[in-house]
Amino acid sequence: xxxxxxxxxxxxxxxxxxxxxxxxxxxxxxxxxxxxxxxxxxxxxxxxxxxxxxxxxxxxxxxxxxxxxxxxxxxxxxxxxxxxxxxxxxxxxxxxxxxxxxxxxxxxxxxxxxxxxxxxxxxxxxxxxxxxxxxxxxxxxxxxxxxxxxxxxxxxxxxxxxxxxxxxxxxxxxxxxxxxxxxxxxxxxxxxxxxxxxxxxxxxxxxxxxxxxxxxxxxxxxxxxxxxxxxxxxxxxxxxxxxxxxxxxxxxxxxxxxxxxxxxxxxxxxxxxxxxxxxxxxxxxxxxxxxxxxxxxxxxxxxxxxxxxxxxxxxxxxxxxxxxxxxxxxxxxxxxxxxxxxxxxxxxxxxxxxxxxxxxxxxxxxxxxxxxxxxxxxxxxxxxxxxxxxxxxxxxxxxxxxxxxxxxxxxxxxxxx
Numbered sequence: 001x002x003x004x005x006x007x008x009x010x011x012x013x014x015x016x017x018x019x020x021x022x023x024x025x026x027x028x029x030x031x032x033x034x035x036x037x038x039x040x041x042x043x044x045x046x047x048x049x050x051x052x053x054x055x056x057x058x059x060x061x062x063x064x065x066x067x068x069x070x071x072x073x074x075x076x077x078x079x080x081x082x083x084x085x086x087x088x089x090x091x092x093x094x095x096x097x098x099x100x101x102x103x104x105x106x107x108x109x110x111x112x113x114x115x116x117x118x119x120x121x122x123x124x125x126x127x128x129x130x131x132x133x134x135x136x137x138x139x140x141x142x143x144x145x146x147x148x149x150x151x152x153x154x155x156x157x158x159x160x161x162x163x164x165x166x167x168x169x170x171x172x173x174x175x176x177x178x179x180x181x182x183x184x185x186x187x188x189x190x191x192x193x194x195x196x197x198x199x200x201x202x203x204x205x206x207x208x209x210x211x212x213x214x215x216x217x218x219x220x221x222x223x224x225x226x227x228x229x230x231x232x233x234x235x236x237x238x239x240x241x242x243x244x245x246x247x248x249x250x251x252x253x254x255x256x257x258x259x260x261x262x263x264x265x266x267x268x269x270x271x272x273x274x275x276x277x278x279x280x281x282x283x284x285x286x287x288x289x290x291x292x293x294x295x296x297x298x299x300x301x302x303x304x305x306x307x308x309x310x311x312x313x314x315x316x317x318x319x320x321x322x323x324x325x326x327x328x329x330x331x332x333x334x335x336x337x338x339x340x341x342x343x344x345x346x347x348x349x350x351x352x353x354x355x356x357x358x359x360x361x362x363x364x365x366x367x368x369x370x371x372x373x374x375x376x377x378x379x380x381x382x383x384x385x386x387x388x389x390x391x392x393x394x395x396x397x398x399x400x401x402x403x404x405x406x407x408x409x410x411x412x413x414x415x416x417x
Contacts (some may be wrong), residue, residue, distance in 0.1 A: 052305040053318035059299070062310025071296070071315045072099070076106035078294040079258055081265065082281060084272030084313070085298060088333070091319035092298040093154045096269060099296060099317075100161055107265040110167050111257045115250060115270035116148040116155065117171035119196060125169040129162055145380045147176075149338065158269065170257050172250040172268065174198060176339050183242040198252060201244035202287035208279040212240055244284075247274055251284035258290060272297050276312050332389045332412050336362060338382065345369040345400065346376050360410040363401065370398035 053059045060066045075081045083099055085092040104110050117125060124141035127133045133141060135156070144152055162169045174196050181190045187200060204212075209231055216239050217229055229236050250270060257266045274280040275295050282293050294314050301318040308316070335355020341347040345367040351357045368376050371385045372395055389395050392414035398407050 051302050051318075052308055053299045053301060053303075053316055055301040055318045055320040057318050058315050059308070059318070060315050061308050061312050066315055068102075071317075072102040072106065075099075075294040075296060075314070076103050076265065079263070079266070079290055079292040080254055080268065080285060081294040081296065082268045082270065082275045083296050084270065084275045087150050087271060088154070089298070089300075089319070090154055090322050091300075093158065095298045095317055095319055097157050097161060100158070100267060103265065103267060104165060104167065108165075109262050109264040111170055111260065111264045111266045112158070112162050112167055113170040113172040113250070113254055113257060113266060113268045114155075114158075115172050115268070115274070116150075117142060117169075118147055118173045118175045119171045119253070120175060121147070122171045125171055128159065129166060129169055131163065145383055146340075146378075147173075149379055149383055168257075168264075170253055170266075172253040172270070174245070174249045179242055179245060180339070182245045183238050186238055187241050187245060196249070198245060198249045201241075201248035202284055204240060204244060205279065205283065207277070208283070209240065211277065211279055212236075212243065243280070247280040248284045250274065251281050251288055251290075254281070254285060255288045255290055278311070332356075332386050332391070334362075334382075334386045334395075334410060338368070338379075340379060341367050344375075344377065346379070346382050356410050356412060360397075361408045362397075362399075362410075365401075367400040368397055369400055369405075370396075372396060 058066045058068055058071050081103065083096050085096060100112065114125075121142045124133070124138060127141065128138040138159070139145075139152060159169070161167070178190070178194065178196055178198075181194070187195075213229070213231060213236065216236050250268065254266050254268055257264070268281065270281065275282065275297065278293075278295065282295060285291075285293055297313040297316045298319045299308075299316040301320055333355070335352035335357040336348050337350040337352075338346045338348050348357075348362060348364055348366045348368065350364060351362050368382065370376060371382060374381065374385070376382060385395070389412050391412055393412055395410040395412065396407060397410060398405065
């Protein structure tokens, strides 16, 4: 039986509405970032009030509205398609699933790469797709809570899509220890046999450095912002190297997948900051000889038009606010990215702006050694404690900050109404 492309894509336009997710996560520092020139004062008010990408519609930045059929058809002709996200936004994952379904219909020879998994758990991904593991066995074998501190319910529909259609899943990332080593010593300071096969990244463009500098300036060190840092600041240089290591590792894994027999379409699932303007993963892919790259991003409908500029992606899709359409109660969020410290405790990598963590006084580089009076020995100790926190309650945290041990209280607001 044959169906028209327009009818096919119309059917998938409503597919994501049937999926229900819960929200508990921390977001990666690049996902909220953007680099553009500030609009003129006369246009700023108009731009901030306009809804440039209404929910359910596509826009090609710099070229105007575009149909879903045209977006998917063009993307399916690429060698690689990168789909962005803010990790804790359920609507972004619904959009990814819808887009994967449309691409798979045109290019069933597909591989899906995930930023969320380091290479060391690739066997678990293979076993899951082959139907050899239950869901709980897969998550345990893939060390989900150890490698990605985000609610797995946001990602499970993507994993089940791959399994249902026997689409290979590829781990794109590297181990946290390598990222930490490069951030501390620089890429050249890490022995080659400890680099997990990652090659030296292509040099960043001046535009990318300009994009990263204000993001770096928002991070704290010693309790102070780094807003006055310059491009030659040694810490900023290491910050850039750490980001490029991540980009390069994912690009190499994507290149390897694209070179499989039959040259499948490789779809990369990753934070939007690795995709925007072609600065991150696309830049590294081009250095590796892959230039036929599609970039698609979700866009929070209602966000000011001044944040859209030509070149940020091939197309962006308007997503509705989760708070408007979600019928599931949101889980509590502390608002941090963290990793386990070598000497114990959870090291804070980033404190999200406006979060409970920021309001409570948590800072980058703090090490949480106790939560609710219990020692923090595993990632799950933080994740599960916050999940259990009832609205309107307080969570005592004991921290190491430099040479001091301090106590703070994270106050979770009561539910509205």
